[in-house]
Amino acid sequence: MWLSVSATTRSPRPGEVDGVHYLFTSEAEFDGLVERGQMLEWAVVHGRHRYGTPRGPVEQALAAGTPVLLEIDLQGARQVRAVMPDAHFVFLAPPSWEELERRLVGRGTEGPEERERRLSTARVELAAEKEFDTTIVNDDVSRAADELVSWMGLGPLTSR
Ligand SMILES: Nc1ncnc2c1ncn2[C@@H]1O[C@H](COP(=O)(O)OP(=O)(O)OP(=O)(O)O)[C@@H](O)[C@H]1O
Numbered sequence: 001m002w003l004s005v006s007a008t009t010r011s012p013r014p015g016e017v018d019g020v021h022y023l024f025t026s027e028a029e030f031d032g033l034v035e036r037g038q039m040l041e042w043a044v045v046h047g048r049h050r051y052g053t054p055r056g057p058v059e060q061a062l063a064a065g066t067p068v069l070l071e072i073d074l075q076g077a078r079q080v081r082a083v084m085p086d087a088h089f090v091f092l093a094p095p096s097w098e099e100l101e102r103r104l105v106g107r108g109t110e111g112p113e114e115r116e117r118r119l120s121t122a123r124v125e126l127a128a129e130k131e132f133d134t135t136i137v138n139d140d141v142s143r144a145a146d147e148l149v150s151w152m153g154l155g156p157l158t159s160r
C-alpha cells in the first residue's frame, strides 16, 4: 500500500520534514502544480492554506496495481469521488467532541484563534459523515489502523 505525500502551502511545524510529512511549497509553486494539471485534487483547508494531492505518483502507483491511501479533507474527498468513482471513502472520526478538542489543544501547534477555525471545519466535516462508505473511530491509533487495513482487505501498512 502506498501512502501519498500531499503538497501544502502551510509552513512546516517543528519536526516536519519536506517530502516526508508534506511537500512544502510556496504559493507560486502550488499555483504551478494546479495550472499544469498536476493536482488530482486540492482545497483550501481550515480557510487558510492550500493542500493537494499530486496526481503523478498516485496514477503511477495505481497503474502498477498498488493501492493508494489519501488522508485528505472533505472537499478533497468530494473531488476524488467525482474523478475516481470506484475509490473507497473512510470517515475517520474522533471518539467524542471533547476528545477532539483535547487532542487539538494537546498538539500545541495552534493558538486559540486557529484552533477555533479547525474546530469549525471539524463541525462541518462531522455533519458529512454519511457521504462516506464507512466510519472508523480513531480511539486508539493502532486499533484504528488495524480496522482500516482490515476494511480495505490489505496486508500491513507500508509506505513507498
Ligand atoms: N488515537 C489517538 N490517540 C491519541 N492522540 C491522538 C490520536 N489520534 C491523533 N491524536 C493526536 O491528536 C492531535 C491531532 O491529530 P492530527 O494531527 O492527526 O490532526 P487532524 O485530525 O489532522 O486535524 P487538523 O486538521 O487540525 O490537523 C495530534 O497531536 C495527534 O497526535
Ligand SMILES: Nc1nc2c(ncn2[C@@H]2O[C@H](COP(=O)(O)O)[C@@H](O)[C@H]2O)c(=O)[nH]1
Pocket (backbone or CB within 6 Å): 006, 007, 010, 041, 042, 043, 045, 051, 052, 053, 071, 072, 073, 074, 075, 076, 077
Ligand atoms: N484536500 C486535501 N486535504 C488535505 C491534504 N493533506 C492534508 N489535508 C487535510 O488538511 C488537514 C490539515 O492538516 P495539517 O497538517 O495542517 O494539520 C488534514 O487534517 C487533512 O484533512 C491533501 O492533500 N488534500
